Amino acid sequence: MSTSIAHLKPGQKGVIKEFPDDLLPIKLLELGCLPGNEVELVQIAPFKDPIYINVNGSHIAIRRSMALKIELDLIEDIQRV
Amino acid sequence: MSKQINVALIGNPNTGKTSVFNQLTGLNQKVGNYPGITVEKKEGICKLPRGVKAHIIDLPGTYSLNTTSLDESVAVELLLNKNDKDHPDLAIVISDVENLKRNLLLFTQIKDLKIPAILVINMADRMVRKGISLDIALLEKKLDTKIALVSTRKKTGIDRLKVLIADYKNLSIKPNLDMTVIAPEYFKSLQETFPNEDLYKLWLVITQDVNFMPLEKNLVKDASSFNTKSKSELKRLQQKETIKRYQFINSILKETYKVDINAAKGIKATLDKILTHKIFGYLIFFVILMTIFQAIYDWSSVPMDFIDETFAAASEWVKTSFPPGMLTNLIAEGILSGIGGIVIFIPQIAFLFLFISLLEESGYMSRVVFLMDRVMRPFGLSGKSIVPLISGTACAIPAVMATRTIENWKERLITILVTPFTTCSARLPVYLIIIALVIPEGRILGLGYQAMTLMLLYLIGFVAAILSAMVLNKILKIKSHTFFVMEMPNYKLPLFKNVAYTVWEKTKSFVFGAGKIILAISIILWFLGSNGFTDNYENAASIIENRIQEEGLSAFNQENIAKDIRTYQNALNDSISKNVYDLTPQQVSDSVHNFKQELHHKAKLQEIASYKLENSYIGNMGKAIEPMVQPLGYDWKIGIALITSFAAREVFVSTLATIYSVGSDEEDTIKNRMSAEVNADTNKPLFNLASGISLLLFYAFAMQCMSTLAIVKRETNSWKWPAAQLAFMSLFAYLVALIAYQLLK
Numbered sequence: 001m002s003t004s005i006a007h008l009k010p011g012q013k014g015v016i017k018e019f020p021d022d023l024l025p026i027k028l029l030e031l032g033c034l035p036g037n038e039v040e041l042v043q044i045a046p047f048k049d050p051i052y053i054n055v056n057g058s059h060i061a062i063r064r065s066m067a068l069k070i071e072l073d074l075i076e077d078i079q080r081v
Numbered sequence: 082m083s084k085q086i087n088v089a090l091i092g093n094p095n096t097g098k099t100s101v102f103n104q105l106t107g108l109n110q111k112v113g114n115y116p117g118i119t120v121e122k123k124e125g126i127c128k129l130p131r132g133v134k135a136h137i138i139d140l141p142g143t144y145s146l147n148t149t150s151l152d153e154s155v156a157v158e159l160l161l162n163k164n165d166k167d168h169p170d171l172a173i174v175i176s177d178v179e180n181l182k183r184n185l186l187l188f189t190q191i192k193d194l195k196i197p198a199i200l201v202i203n204m205a206d207r208m209v210r211k212g213i214s215l216d217i218a219l220l221e222k223k224l225d226t227k228i229a230l231v232s233t234r235k236k237t238g239i240d241r242l243k244v245l246i247a248d249y250k251n252l253s254i255k256p257n258l259d260m261t262v263i264a265p266e267y268f269k270s271l272q273e274t275f276p277n278e279d280l281y282k283l284w285l286v287i288t289q290d291v292n293f294m295p296l297e298k299n300l301v302k303d304a305s306s307f308n309t310k311s312k313s314e315l316k317r318l319q320q321k322e323t324i325k326r327y328q329f330i331n332s333i334l335k336e337t338y339k340v341d342i343n344a345a346k347g348i349k350a351t352l353d354k355i356l357t358h359k360i361f362g363y364l365i366f367f368v369i370l371m372t373i374f375q376a377i378y379d380w381s382s383v384p385m386d387f388i389d390e391t392f393a394a395a396s397e398w399v400k401t402s403f404p405p406g407m408l409t410n411l412i413a414e415g416i417l418s419g420i421g422g423i424v425i426f427i428p429q430i431a432f433l434f435l436f437i438s439l440l441e442e443s444g445y446m447s448r449v450v451f452l453m454d455r456v457m458r459p460f461g462l463s464g465k466s467i468v469p470l471i472s473g474t475a476c477a478i479p480a481v482m483a484t485r486t487i488e489n490w491k492e493r494l495i496t497i498l499v500t501p502f503t504t505c506s507a508r509l510p511v512y513l514i515i516i517a518l519v520i521p522e523g524r525i526l527g528l529g530y531q532a533m534t535l536m537l538l539y540l541i542g543f544v545a546a547i548l549s550a551m552v553l554n555k556i557l558k559i560k561s562h563t564f565f566v567m568e569m570p571n572y573k574l575p576l577f578k579n580v581a582y583t584v585w586e587k588t589k590s591f592v593f594g595a596g597k598i599i600l601a602i603s604i605i606l607w608f609l610g611s612n613g614f615t616d617n618y619e620n621a622a623s624i625i626e627n628r629i630q631e632e633g634l635s636a637f638n639q640e641n642i643a644k645d646i647r648t649y650q651n652a653l654n655d656s657i658s659k660n661v662y663d664l665t666p667q668q669v670s671d672s673v674h675n676f677k678q679e680l681h682h683k684a685k686l687q688e689i690a691s692y693k694l695e696n697s698y699i700g701n702m703g704k705a706i707e708p709m710v711q712p713l714g715y716d717w718k719i720g721i722a723l724i725t726s727f728a729a730r731e732v733f734v735s736t737l738a739t740i741y742s743v744g745s746d747e748e749d750t751i752k753n754r755m756s757a758e759v760n761a762d763t764n765k766p767l768f769n770l771a772s773g774i775s776l777l778l779f780y781a782f783a784m785q786c787m788s789t790l791a792i793v794k795r796e797t798n799s800w801k802w803p804a805a806q807l808a809f810m811s812l813f814a815y816l817v818a819l820i821a822y823q824l825l826k
Contacts, residue, residue: 043357
């Protein structure tokens with residue numbers, strides 16, 4: 001199933017899809033936001049923004065607008081089944 | 082004879098870089114700015130084995146050499162520029178054991194610059210708890226470097242690091258990877274254009290985002306002569322480079338780094354849930370803010386009173402122990418009170434930074450930003466602006482210094498510019514006395530008018546700050562990156578040493594940075610207030626003595642003395658009737674006479690001081706600006722107080738006390754004297770509702786604080802911003818006060 005980081009629920013995980021080169025600032029890439037890496041949504045701030053994620057072992061917060069751009073393949077949450 | 086080794090500490094934010102720096106250098110460090118910019122420069126000396134010394138620079142934290150901010154550019158520039166006197170012989174890359182993968186990205190980049198590099202793996206004490214095991218020997222081999230496994234918390238590994246630094250000549254300078262493979266054609270043509278330059282270095286220069294150093298500009302200019310790439314092409318290459326580096330790092334860590342996942346999940350997730358919770362999160366933050374506020378406002382009042390009294394006593398001592406004259410006065414009233422005016426801020430600064438560094442060190446500050454970002458964003462402020470804005474309610478000076486934690490320069494500048502609008506504690510004495518004079522004591526719905534006025538003034542301050550932030554956000558054209566990425570670091574118990582260093586360093590930088598300006602202005606104000614060019618000033622004492630002999634003391638003083646004597650007499654009679662004292666009528670009348678003499682003498686001195694101030698340079702200035710302040714409902718006496726209170730707002734009250742020739746320590750007397758003052762034009766009380774409100778609003782908005790200006794100058798590294806702040810705030814205050822008076826009168 002395809003979705004974006006902004007659509008995850010806390011605890012849900014996904015794998016970053018291929019994205020165009022100039023989509024993200026280089027800083028995000030360096031922090032591990034690269035295609036193929038796993039993202040877990042840790043927490044969403046009270047006003048739905050920013051969004052706190054764990055990507056590739058980096059715990060970072062990004063704004064909603066950015067999170068919407070990063071598309072994912074959802075990893076089905078096995079524990080919940 | 083050995084030369085000093087130049088060492089640069091570089092690493093990602095939150096890796097404990099500063100702790101390593103502190104442990105290497107101890108107190109042998111100094112903090113300044115890089116010339117011309119506001120990036121903080123920390124350097125220190127470290128003693129190594131065999132008598133060698135290392136000069137260590139703590140570079141701003143950065144995730145990679147691909148720069149996106151001025152701070153990061155400083156780091157890269159120093160690594161690239163071989164001509165810089167601080168160009169490192171050796172780079173120490175600080176990493177933390179939990180984020181080794183990401184930290185190694187920076188390490189491989191530095192290695193590729195062919196600068197000898199040591200890898201420090203910090204926070205080794207966490208390995209067991211987090212289930213991490215490392216094959217250091219293999220990692221050293223794969224990365225072609227030396228590694229020091231350090232725990233700044235347990236103070237282990239620093240000695241090995243020192244040995245490694247001393248032996249830096251044995252380090253390999255072979256690059257880790259050949260990144261030209263990402264675009265062989267492009268790099269080939271680049272090499273042909275610049276045969277003598279290092280390819281990776283060229284690549285960094287070409288892709289640099291922030292341009293400010295001469296070295297770079299020259300190269301970019303030359304670069305236009307060959308087949309250049311578009312921005313998005315360069316970006317794709319940067320992305321390729323990043324992927325390539327991560328591949329290399331992943332392949333190494335697979336063999337050397339093992340983590341037992343079951344041990345990994347811990348307290349962080351739980352704490353995050355509570356601290357960023359939509360109710361508890363704000364509640365906890367609110368409690369912390371209140372504690373900070375209480376500390377700066379309340380706890381620091383004890384040491385501040387002590388400082389105040391000590392300096393007053395010292396000044397008194399100088400006046401009585403040295404022969405009277407210009408020099409004694411300069412020391413007692415100019416220099417000593419100037420220094421006192423600097424030292425008095427130390428408790429507040431120390432308290433605020435004690436808390437801020439605890440918040441930063443523990444990792445909580447990032448959660449504050451996470452909570453507040455959305456709320457502050459519409460105003461062009463950062464989530465971190467909330468701390469300076471709230472602490473501005475105690476004092477703007479530590480608040481402005483606290484903006485250093487805001488990484489984004491535009492957000493930081495806006496915060497600095499609007500913070501002085503918040504109602505600081507120095508406005509309080511002015512507010513209280515004027516409110517008591519002009520606002521009636523009645524109540525509505527259980528709320529006193531006076532209390533409501535005070536509350537409104539606090540509110541007005543906040544609104545002014547927020548609104549001007551919005552305006553500044555619109556008009557300031559500062560290139561800043563709009564994207565927002567913030568690391569949420571692990572929670573850590575703050576290290577006492579780091580907290581202590583921060584407090585010490587901030588206090589020092591205030592005293593020596595802003596202190597000079599404050600002292601200079603104090604001396605100027607003292608000079609203007611205690612010198613005059615007219616005969617009236619010179620002969621103040623004899624003029625007033627003559628006047629008193631002819632006309633007696635001023636009506637107000639006469640009344641006051643009469644009242645005081647009545648009180649004294651009654652008290653005396655009371656004691657006699659209760660048999661506390663046994664006095665003859667003669668003794669009573671002598672005692673009353675002596676008391677009267679004493680009061681008379683005091684009143685005379687006060688009237689002389691008043692006349693002197695009136696005829697001093699400042700007095701003349703006050704009279705000169707009278708036409709300007711008249712439309713606001715003020716007279717020249719208030720004009721003088723406006724000028725002197727530029728030193729600090731609370732001086733307003735004591736200046737009026739001097740002008741009205743009442744002792745400045747008797748608050749009720751000042752109030753009575755002020756309410757007796759009559760406007761010469763209208764014959765109504767000078768302090769009425771209209772002029773009172775006008776004064777309150779003036780003090781709410783005006784930048785009447787040289788210390789804040791001095792600290793803004795220091796923090797923005799230019800006179801431009803404090804000047805703009807002074808001009809805008811004064812003009813705004815003037816207009817608002819004018820409108821208020823004209824409407825209410």
